[in-house]
Amino acid sequence: MEALVVYESMYGNTRQIAEAVADGLATRMRTMVAEVGSAPGLVGEEVGLLVVGGPTHAFSMSRASTRQSAAQQATGPLVSRGDGVREWLGALRTSSAALGSAAFDTRIAKPRMPGSAARGVARRLRRLGIRAVAPAASFYVTGTKGPLVDGELDRAKRWGERLAASFPATAS
Numbered sequence: 001m002e003a004l005v006v007y008e009s010m011y012g013n014t015r016q017i018a019e020a021v022a023d024g025l026a027t028r029m030r031t032m033v034a035e036v037g038s039a040p041g042l043v044g045e046e047v048g049l050l051v052v053g054g055p056t057h058a059f060s061m062s063r064a065s066t067r068q069s070a071a072q073q074a075t076g077p078l079v080s081r082g083d084g085v086r087e088w089l090g091a092l093r094t095s096s097a098a099l100g101s102a103a104f105d106t107r108i109a110k111p112r113m114p115g116s117a118a119r120g121v122a123r124r125l126r127r128l129g130i131r132a133v134a135p136a137a138s139f140y141v142t143g144t145k146g147p148l149v150d151g152e153l154d155r156a157k158r159w160g161e162r163l164a165a166s167f168p169a170t171a172s
Contacts, residue, residue, distance in 0.1 A: 024160020059115025
């Protein structure tokens, strides 16, 4: 069994979290990481766990308008330049009834900051008939462009390890 981690990232913070989650998953299963623009539209039967994440924009998953706003604020090239997780999930097809999922996001570390892209991702995955294996998780940045709050990469790797531990070990 394999895991597939699909992420959307504007400034690189969500990509770093996705890679840390993948490192944790890789302790027990083969793991692939894909930026949403190069993610497959069909998740095959070899994938047993689909992990999807993106940045929280305007209290939810990004939209074309919020990605445009992020591009205007950028001081360098964006990581994800096309459609985001919202659009990818809208077109996603799966071939395995046994597929499990988990969702994550990055968001600003402010007390009581409402909204979460991860909850929106989890809802979309559920509507596709993909069962959740863990509650949605948020990882925190210090501001719109980051950086990540200290310790978040370690926390993301541990989250990936816990996700992987819920599946039988496979050869890498």
